[in-house]
Amino acid sequence: MNLIEDENYKVSYQQEDALVVFSGTLRLGGMSEYAPIVECLQKAVSETGSLTLNLKDLDFLNSSGIAMLSKFVISARNKEDFELSILGSNETPWQEKSLKNLQRLMPSLTLRLE
Amino acid sequence: MPEINTTRIKNNRIVKQQIILVISGFFLAFFILGIAGNIVLSNQEESYTKMDYIVNQSNAKTIAMTKLSESIRDRMLIVYDMVNTDDVFELDEMNMQFSSKATDFLLAREELMSLELTQSQINDLVDQRKLLKNAQIAFAKVVNNAINQTGINDVELINEARLINADVLDRLNDMRKAQAELSRKSLALAHASYESTRQQMFFLGVAGFIVSLLIVYFVIRQIRGQGLVLSDLMQQLEQANTSLETKVEKRTKQLLHTREENLRMGAELNISRKIQHVILPTKDEIDSVSGLKIAAFMEPADEIGGDYYEVLKHDNGALIGIGDVTGHGLESGIVMLMTQSIIRAQSNIDSKNVVGMLQVANKTIHDNVVRMNCEKNLTLMLLDYQKINDESILNDQQKIAELNVSGQHESIIIVRQDGDLEEIDTDELGFPVGLIDDANEFYKQHKINLFKGDTVVLYTDGITEAANSDHELYGIERLRRVVKDNHRKTPEDIKSLVIEQVKKHIGKQKVFDDLTLLVLQQN
Numbered sequence: 053m054n055l056i057e058d059e060n061y062k063v064s065y066q067q068e069d070a071l072v073v074f075s076g077t078l079r080l081g082g083m084s085e086y087a088p089i090v091e092c093l094q095k096a097v098s099e100t101g102s103l104t105l106n107l108k109d110l111d112f113l114n115s116s117g118i119a120m121l122s123k124f125v126i127s128a129r130n131k132e133d134f135e136l137s138i139l140g141s142n143e144t145p146w147q148e149k150s151l152k153n154l155q156r157l158m159p160s161l162t163l164r165l166e
Numbered sequence: 167m168p169e170i171n172t173t174r175i176k177n178n179r180i181v182k183q184q185i186i187l188v189i190s191g192f193f194l195a196f197f198i199l200g201i202a203g204n205i206v207l208s209n210q211e212e213s214y215t216k217m218d219y220i221v222n223q224s225n226a227k228t229i230a231m232t233k234l235s236e237s238i239r240d241r242m243l244i245v246y247d248m249v250n251t252d253d254v255f256e257l258d259e260m261n262m263q264f265s266s267k268a269t270d271f272l273l274a275r276e277e278l279m280s281l282e283l284t285q286s287q288i289n290d291l292v293d294q295r296k297l298l299k300n301a302q303i304a305f306a307k308v309v310n311n312a313i314n315q316t317g318i319n320d321v322e323l324i325n326e327a328r329l330i331n332a333d334v335l336d337r338l339n340d341m342r343k344a345q346a347e348l349s350r351k352s353l354a355l356a357h358a359s360y361e362s363t364r365q366q367m368f369f370l371g372v373a374g375f376i377v378s379l380l381i382v383y384f385v386i387r388q389i390r391g392q393g394l395v396l397s398d399l400m401q402q403l404e405q406a407n408t409s410l411e412t413k414v415e416k417r418t419k420q421l422l423h424t425r426e427e428n429l430r431m432g433a434e435l436n437i438s439r440k441i442q443h444v445i446l447p448t449k450d451e452i453d454s455v456s457g458l459k460i461a462a463f464m465e466p467a468d469e470i471g472g473d474y475y476e477v478l479k480h481d482n483g484a485l486i487g488i489g490d491v492t493g494h495g496l497e498s499g500i501v502m503l504m505t506q507s508i509i510r511a512q513s514n515i516d517s518k519n520v521v522g523m524l525q526v527a528n529k530t531i532h533d534n535v536v537r538m539n540c541e542k543n544l545t546l547m548l549l550d551y552q553k554i555n556d557e558s559i560l561n562d563q564q565k566i567a568e569l570n571v572s573g574q575h576e577s578i579i580i581v582r583q584d585g586d587l588e589e590i591d592t593d594e595l596g597f598p599v600g601l602i603d604d605a606n607e608f609y610k611q612h613k614i615n616l617f618k619g620d621t622v623v624l625y626t627d628g629i630t631e632a633a634n635s636d637h638e639l640y641g642i643e644r645l646r647r648v649v650k651d652n653h654r655k656t657p658e659d660i661k662s663l664v665i666e667q668v669k670k671h672i673g674k675q676k677v678f679d680d681l682t683l684l685v686l687q688q689n
Binding site for chain 2: 082083084114115116118119120122123126145149152153156157
């Protein structure tokens with residue numbers, strides 16, 4: 053499950069770079085529809101001690117998606133010595149506040165807004 | 167069905183091509199066979215004429231040569247007879263016969279000369295003439311001697327003439343043989359020409375046959391192709407019909423579904439609009455708050471959002487709230503309604519405990535949105551307004567009220583009585599309500615002291631993110647400016663000015679988000 057996509061979005065897990073890249077517009081309905089992405093992220097966490105999420109090309113993430121990411125960050129926070137980095141974009145309106153909240157959930161999280 | 171139209175046009179073209187092919191094919195076949203027939207007929211006629219001519223010539227020559235030989239032989243026999251007779255009458259008669267044979271010879275020779283002769287034949291005849299002349303002289307002497315009855319030397323003369331004549335006869339014989347050989351060769355040639363004509367005829371016939379076969383093959387192939395095209399067309403038509411039926415059925419279902427969906431959405435919209443409006447504080451409630459003038463504005467977007475504001479009067483002031491539920495529609499409306507209930511319920515217990523109220527709201531909303539499987543959350547800020555009643559504080563600092571703020575929302579704009587503008591970022595004062603199960607640690611409280619004439623502006627992102635046709639946002643800067651420039655006006659006027667400016671900015675664009683604005687002013 054290294055690539056999840058439909059016509060609107062794409063989530064790809066690049067194992068060799070310990071990187072998960074999100075792009076497009078994510079408007080899935082509820083946590084149940086986000087389950088495959090959660091599974092992918094959990095797999096990535098289990099396989100590496102340091103993971104980067106690149107959200108720069110994710111133009112929109114709905115509230116369920118933000119909830120999903122928040123819950124993921126909380127679970128990552130509970131893993132000892134785990135390093136999580138998030139790359140975001142200053143030009144995408146939803147990202148600044150939401151990603152800063154993720155950092156507040158996990159103070160060790162490296163957040164880079166470009 | 168443009169595909170079928172194309173096929174029909176293609177098919178018409180095929181039919182035309184086919185007709186042209188058949189007609190031109192038959193013309194070609196007729197043309198080839200006509201040429202063949204013409205060549206064969208003319209060749210055959212030529213051959214026959216040639217053969218006829220050869221045979222005629224040959225026959226005439228043979229007859230003439232035979233006549234020549236016969237006349238020579240007859241004359242020789244007459245000479246013999248004349249030598250051996252004494253009867254004068256017989257001699258006379260023989261002499262006449264001898265002369266008449268000479269005439270026969272001359273006639274035959276003339277006849278031969280009139281025919282088409284080869285050069286060697288002409289040469290031969292010329293040579294023979296000389297020899298025959300000598301023989302003639304010899305014979306004439308013998309004949310004279312016989313007539314004059316002087317027959318001395320006759321035997322020698324006869325022998326001489328006989329030898330010459332024999333030579334001539336041999337030569338004539340050779341000529342006849344040569345002529346026969348010539349005739350045979352000519353006939354062979356004529357035969358060969360006849361054979362080649364026959365072959366030509368055969369080849370042309372075969373060519374005509376092949377052309378005809380090819381035409382038949384192509385026509386059959388075309389017809390077969392046309393049959394395939396036709397059956398393909400029929401299949402396409404059938405498919406088109408089937409898919410059309412399916413499409414019509416699907417479309418009908420879609421339309422019905424859309425109509426149902428529209429009805430449902432229309433109903434949902436009405437309910438959401440109602441929920442949002444029925445639960446907002448009334449003007450009377452707002453106006454009854456003492457110490458603080460409040461102007462409130464909310465306009466829902468075309469598609470209802472989840473904006474929320476609250477003014478709950480209490481003994482020493484009021485609890486003020488402002489929030490924005492994520493997304494749009496009924497679920498956002500429900501979450502807004504629940505939030506209002508949770509806050510109102512708690513405000514009856516202790517309206518000063520804004521942090522505690524938000525913590526409870528977070529947990530409650532979180533558990534409910536999980537149950538609803540909608541994962542909505544909201545930015546929510548609570549401000550507890552408390553008038554200062556302590557005389558000593560009032561006198562010392564001139565502070566007449568304070569606002570205790572908690573919760574993450576948009577910034578708070580404060581324009582002091584003297585025109586100074588302060589802005590409080592609320593990001594660190596809370597966390598999206600309902601986003602995570604336990605967010606207690608993130609809720610903080612901040613105190614704002616209020617003095618006479620201070621203006622406080624609260625807004626939702628519908629205001630700052632209102633976009634014009636160039637996607638340019640109204641923005642916080644414009645809001646700050648208009649509030650600062652007009653802070654001495656009444657809250658109602660400031661509110662009207664801001665809304666007017668925002669709407670002017672949006673122009674004819676669709677309003678994408680609820681617009682909520684609260685202007686508070688300390689008396």
